[in-house]
Amino acid sequence: MPTYSTAVWQPIIPYCVISIVVVVCLLAVGLQLIYIIGIFSRLVFHTSRNGSESSDSTAALTSSLPPPVSIIVCAWNELENLQTLLPLLDSQVYPTFEVLVMDDRSTDGSRQFLEQAVGELPHLRFIRIDREHEHVTPKKYALTTGIRNAAHDIILLTDADCEPASEYWLAGMVAQLDEPEKEIVLGFGAYKREKDGWINRLIRYETLFTAIQYLSMALTGLPYMGVGRNLMYRRQLFLENKGFYSHIRVLGGDDDLFINEVATSRNVAVSLHTTTFTYSKPKATFAEWWHQKQRHLSVGKYYRTSHKFWLGLLSLSHILSWLTGPVVGVITLVGVLDTGFSALVNQPDGRLLVIASGLFLLRVLLFWVIVGRISYRLGHTVNWPTIPVMDLVLAVYYAIMGFVTLRPRSKKRKITWK
Numbered sequence: 001m002p003t004y005s006t007a008v009w010q011p012i013i014p015y016c017v018i019s020i021v022v023v024v025c026l027l028a029v030g031l032q033l034i035y036i037i038g039i040f041s042r043l044v045f046h047t048s049r050n051g052s053e054s055s056d057s058t059a060a061l062t063s064s065l066p067p068p069v070s071i072i073v074c075a076w077n078e079l080e081n082l083q084t085l086l087p088l089l090d091s092q093v094y095p096t097f098e099v100l101v102m103d104d105r106s107t108d109g110s111r112q113f114l115e116q117a118v119g120e121l122p123h124l125r126f127i128r129i130d131r132e133h134e135h136v137t138p139k140k141y142a143l144t145t146g147i148r149n150a151a152h153d154i155i156l157l158t159d160a161d162c163e164p165a166s167e168y169w170l171a172g173m174v175a176q177l178d179e180p181e182k183e184i185v186l187g188f189g190a191y192k193r194e195k196d197g198w199i200n201r202l203i204r205y206e207t208l209f210t211a212i213q214y215l216s217m218a219l220t221g222l223p224y225m226g227v228g229r230n231l232m233y234r235r236q237l238f239l240e241n242k243g244f245y246s247h248i249r250v251l252g253g254d255d256d257l258f259i260n261e262v263a264t265s266r267n268v269a270v271s272l273h274t275t276t277f278t279y280s281k282p283k284a285t286f287a288e289w290w291h292q293k294q295r296h297l298s299v300g301k302y303y304r305t306s307h308k309f310w311l312g313l314l315s316l317s318h319i320l321s322w323l324t325g326p327v328v329g330v331i332t333l334v335g336v337l338d339t340g341f342s343a344l345v346n347q348p349d350g351r352l353l354v355i356a357s358g359l360f361l362l363r364v365l366l367f368w369v370i371v372g373r374i375s376y377r378l379g380h381t382v383n384w385p386t387i388p389v390m391d392l393v394l395a396v397y398y399a400i401m402g403f404v405t406l407r408p409r410s411k412k413r414k415i416t417w418k
Contacts, residue, residue: 018331019349025328025356028320029363035314036366040212042219043374046272067177068096069170070150070235071158074142075101077108078160082117088163090121092170098151101126102142140244140254147238156232157255162189162278165379172276173232176269183237183267184259186218189229190381191282201382203282203289205390206397208381212374213314215272221265224307225256230278237262253299260303274379297401315398322395325360332357367391 071089075082082101089099103110103126114126127149133141147155156173158164166172176185188211194200214225238258247257283289300308332353368391372384382390 021324021327022349022352022356024320025324025360026352028317028324029356029359031313031317032321032363033359033366035317036363036370039216039220040374041216041370043212043216043272043377044370046219046270066095066171067154067174068152069094069098069154069156069174069232070152071097071099071156071170072143072146072150073099073101073158073160074104074139074146075106075110075160076104076138077106077110079106079108079110079113081160082110082113085158085160085163086117086121086124088167089158090123091167092123092164093167094170094174096152097123097170099124100146100150102129102146103127104129104138104142105132136244136248137251140248143254144243147235147243150235153235154232155235155238157228157230158189158278159229159280162229162280165277165279166275168275169278172273173230173271176271177232178269181266182269183234184223184226184263184269185232186215186223186226186259186268186270187230187232187276187278188215188272188378189227189278189280190379192279194282194284199284199286199289200282201386201390202393202397205382205386205394206293208375208378209371209394211378212371213311215270217310218263218268218270222307222310223263223265223268224260224303224311226259226263228255229280230276231255231259233259233262237267247299247302250299250302252295253302256296257299257302260307272377277379293401294404315402319395319399319402321360321363322392325357325363328353328356329360364388364391 071092073082073085073089086099086101099121101114101124103114111128114124118124118126127145129142129145132138136144143157154174154177156170164170173185173187176182189207190211191200191204191207193204211227214223214227217224241258241262244254244258246261247253250257283292300311303311335350335353368384368387371387371391375381375384375387
């Protein structure tokens with residue numbers, strides 16, 4: 001028999017529907033707690049293998065034989081960004097490295113600038129690509145050419161519109177390759193605080209939560225992606241796995257699809273010190289960012305089946321938690337106001353309502369605390385008081401993006417460079 005609390009809603013919502021909502025809430029929130037406590041929290045407690053994270057850069061520099069590194073930047077009409085970025089890369093505090101720019105058919109004066117900059121920046125050289133190739137997307141061709149022509153075996157990637165957080169970015173990333181089995185280092189690529197509007201907040205929050213996922217999953221032993229704004233790997237790993245061959249005509253995926261294929265629980269390290277981050281200027285409008293995210297998420301269908309399962313479960317449980325949690329909370333509150341808390345918990349379905357409501361509240365608080373602590377560790381990426389609101393916004397975002405990404409497309413989009 002329905003209790004008083006569910007009976008109050010009987011004229012509006014059938015009892016069986018309320019029961020289903022409660023069960024779904026319990027399952028979804030339970031899964032969320034597993035992700036938050038069992039996976040995300042690893043980023044809070046992770047420490048560098050060299051001891052303190054702040055010692056990473058020093059450890060790399062004091063190593064008896066610090067390995068030489070090739071920093072590769074692919075650029076298509078990025079003159080203004082290159083003028084800002086290249087001096088920052090050239091001034092990295094590290095014994096032996098090169099900065100290799102792949103100038104892909106630029107028409108904005110990039111070539112002339114690079115020809116002049118080579119004489120001014122001692123670590124810089126560039127390769128000009130003069131034509132597009134039908135069998136491969138332009139950026140993957142540029143990256144492949146750059147990696148094959150790099151002077152050194154360790155490759156550090158960033159984008160032309162990025163800036164390293166410090167002159168110890170390179171040294172700090174290399175410090176994570178402190179074991180022979182480590183072949184990949186995943187870094188954090190944040191977005192700058194521009195105008196403190198809702199678009200900038202959304203971009204920074206979504207970027208933070210994406211980083212929380214791929215960094216914490218890597219620490220759990222399930223690495224599935226990296227970001228080309230801040231990514232390091234060994235050239236031998238790239239060549240042995242035929243580079244981007246398996247997804248050579250897929251627009252995008254030069255970072256996440258490659259890592260999805262070659263990363264294992266043993267060969268991946270992460271870099272969490274603020275000196276090793278990169279910062280990019282975010283998109284100025286929602287339309288620009290939305291187009292970018294659609295392209296990024298569209299390559300997810302090429303992930304390993306196990307990765308798609310765990311990521312899908314995370315997104316679905318996030319959506320369902322916010323879809324059912326507030327509903328269960330309102331029903332519970334009405335029941336408490338109607339007959340009192342003690343009477344409510346004395347009924348079996350009343351106890352389930354209280355448990356489901358309590359777990360949802362616990363989930364919101366734990367998410368707030370843990371994501372807030374991670375944000376603090378990753379350079380105060382988002383404002384702590386806004387996290388619960390952005391948590392809800394993220395659930396809506398997942399639902400919309402899931403629909404947009406999974407729906408069939410009638411037109412084939414023209415391949416562009418980025």
